[in-house]
Amino acid sequence: MLMNKAISDLKKTLTSKNVLTELEERYAYSQDASPGLKGVADVVVFAEDIEQVQHIVKIANKYKLPVICRGAGTNTVGACVTEHGGIILNFSKMNKILEINPENMTARVQPGVIVGVLQNEVEKLGLYYPPDPSNLAVSTIGGSIAQNSAGARTFKYGSTKDYIIDMLVVTAQGEILRTGSNTVKNAAGYNLGSLFIGSEGTLGIVVEATLKLIPKPQCSKVIMAYFDKLTDAANAVTSIIKQRISPSTIDFMDKNAIQTVEKFYPVGLLTDKEAALIIEIDGFKSSIEEQKDIVTKVLRQANASAIQYSSTEEEASKIWQARRSSMGACAKLKPNITTDDVIVPRENLPQLVKGIQGICDKYNLTVCMVGHVGDGSVHPQIPIDFNNKEEYKNYKLAKGEIYDLTVKLGGTISGEHGIGLEKRAYISKVVNSTALNYMREIKKVFDPNNILNPYKIF
Ligand SMILES: Cc1cc2nc3c(=O)[nH]c(=O)nc-3n(C[C@H](O)[C@H](O)[C@H](O)COP(=O)(O)OP(=O)(O)OC[C@H]3O[C@@H](n4cnc5c(N)ncnc54)[C@H](O)[C@@H]3O)c2cc1C
Incomplete structure (x- = not known):
């Protein structure tokens, strides 16, 4: 009625x-x-x-x-x-880039703008919007803000939260709240913007955002390193970080992910290897060879058994397309695909990767692991058939054990995908009760009638 x-x-x-x-x-x-x-x-x-x-x-x-x-x-x-x-x-009809300002290095956009479209437009002007969720070809700025999306380049450049300098937000009462100013710094009062970023549409509705841009790196190169042992790949991440160089990405695919991607979207990945790291270096043209030599040396010391280098932008983008298609490829293995998003302090990455593999073996589940491992972030993708009761039960048990392992290793149950409905039953594993109570109070302040995306997160 x-x-x-x-x-x-x-x-x-x-x-x-x-x-x-x-x-x-x-x-x-x-x-x-x-x-x-x-x-x-x-x-x-x-x-x-x-x-x-x-x-x-x-x-x-x-x-x-x-x-x-x-x-x-x-x-x-x-x-x-x-x-x-x-x-x-x-928001698909509020999809305009309202302004790109090269002097201020900012872009003002409506929430329905596609991340990849914005990136292409700013890059034409020699500018760069780094946050790159793997599905940047379709996901929107509004969704990225609400989930605080990240991606492979977060390792060097940070996530969505680092690029939002101002927002217009429609409150639950229909008022307009402005979170910042048109400046890259702002110390005037509470940082309300940070509350809305990652709030999954539960506190307010983002109707416009001003984003910080940076100069586009002059040059980049992708290094694809293969390993015969899963843990060697994970250990190589810490070895690269210890060198105090900063690749723009350190991403990861395990053997199942490599083989599945190669089966459905062949690009010439080496399918007999246990794992691969996709490392992108960028910067001034003159620095690329030096960075490449340092990374290559570390990779060899870390037991990389094959190393390939992109020589053109097309080759680099083919490798990224392969990595970004991993969820789509894994989805072809069974009627349903599940993906998770756990993150640990980088030093504990080898235990996490090994542990996830062990848990999935124990429950007889296939896992295709990918992840932005430079951040300690792993996405176990488990293809299953939800109608198979036994398999579904095993999947649920494995999921709980993966979260327990993550927490034991000092990590958390979402690095970038958020909580939504899927993980709300688990949030108290990683957010303590005092913090949860404050979150509930904040929700009541902004949304007293509980109309904005109710019952998500907690
Ligand atoms: C194949 C695949 C790969 C992915 N890879 C990554 C990755 O690498 N990194 C990553 O971080 N995530 C990744 N994701 C997760 C997801 O794509 C991101 O969270 C994405 O940014 C969501 O954008 P969207 O436009 O689809 O948002 P939606 O799914 O439509 O919405 C997400 C949330 O934002 C809210 N929302 C949307 N617009 C607004 C608005 N204007 N104001 C307030 N709230 C709003 C919605 O209510 C919802 O709570 C991936 C997902 C897939 C399917």
């Missing part, structure tokens, strides 16, 4: 093409890349400007209905799944 009234109000505010009520449409926009989590929104709306977002939120607040923002719906933790129905607020 309330929903019917709300839909009628929404139709008065938005054009009819921007209000979807058919079941098929609602279902399609209510899922994300999380495995096995399902929901159906009552209505899907597309906002075209900030005022429309304010109207939508005011209607939701009036009728106390959930509002769930949606970028590309690629998060893997059910952060966009409409567990309790409500309104899906889709």
Whole structure:
């Protein structure tokens, strides 16, 4: 009843093409890349400007209905799944780059801008927006802010949070809150922006963001190092870091990931190796050969059994395409694909990688491991069949053990993918009760009626 009234109000505010009520449409926009989590929104709306977002939120607040923002719906933790129905607020029509300012080295964007599109545009001007989630070809700036997305380049350049200097946020009451200023530094009051970054759309709705850009590195080279032992690859990461050089990436693929990618998207990876590191070095042209020699020396000392170098940008991008297609390739092995996102202090990476392999062997599960290992971050991708009860039970047991191991090694259960619905039952393993209580209080302050993406995170 309330929903019917709300839909009628929404139709008065938005054009009819921007209000979807058919079941098929609602279902399609209510899922994300999380495995096995399902929901159906009552209505899907597309906002075209900030005022429309304010109207939508005011209607939701009036009728106390959930509002769930949606970028590309690629998060893997059910952060966009409409567990309790409500309104899906889709940002695909607010996808404009409003300004690129070369003097200030900033870009002002709407939330639906695709990360990869922004990167291409700023790079044409010799600028760089480093955060590079593996699915940057589709994921949006709004989604990246709400998940604090990271990627391979985080090792050298940091994650999304390091590039947000200002945001316009629509609050749960439909007001506009500005988090910063158009400057790279800001010490005026509390840093409210940091609360919204990584908040999964539970505290406010990002309707515009000003991003910091940096100069694009003059040159880069990809070094692909293969190892005959998994732990040698993990140990090589610490050896590289000890050299005090800073590659832009130190990424990882285990044997199953290499073989699966090569099977479905062949690019010439060496499939008889146990693991590979993808190391990218960048900087001035004159520095590349020196960096390459240092990294090569360390890799040889760390027992790399084969090393390949990209000689053109096309070759480098082929290697990255292969790495970025790993989840898609693994998804072809079984009806369902699960991916996780655990992170430990780098010194404990060899134990984590070995431990995950051991746990999956124990439960008879195939695991394809990839990860931004320079940060200590590992994504175990486990292809399974959710209809196979035994396999599903084993998967759940393995997941719990992987989290316990991660915590034992001083790590946490999400480095970049967030908590959403998928991990909320586990959050108390890594966030203590005092901190959780403060988080709940913060939620109440910003969203007293619990309408913004309710029941996500905790
Ligand atoms: C194949 C694959 C590879 C991936 N690789 C990486 C990786 O390398 N690194 C990484 O960090 N993540 C990765 N992810 C996870 C995911 O892609 C990222 O979290 C991504 O940034 C989400 O963007 P999106 O536009 O799809 O957001 P969505 O999934 O649509 O939304 C994510 C969250 O943001 C909220 N939201 C969306 N827009 C707004 C807004 N304007 N205001 C407030 N809240 C909003 C949503 O409600 C939801 O809670 C990967 C996912 C896949 C499927």
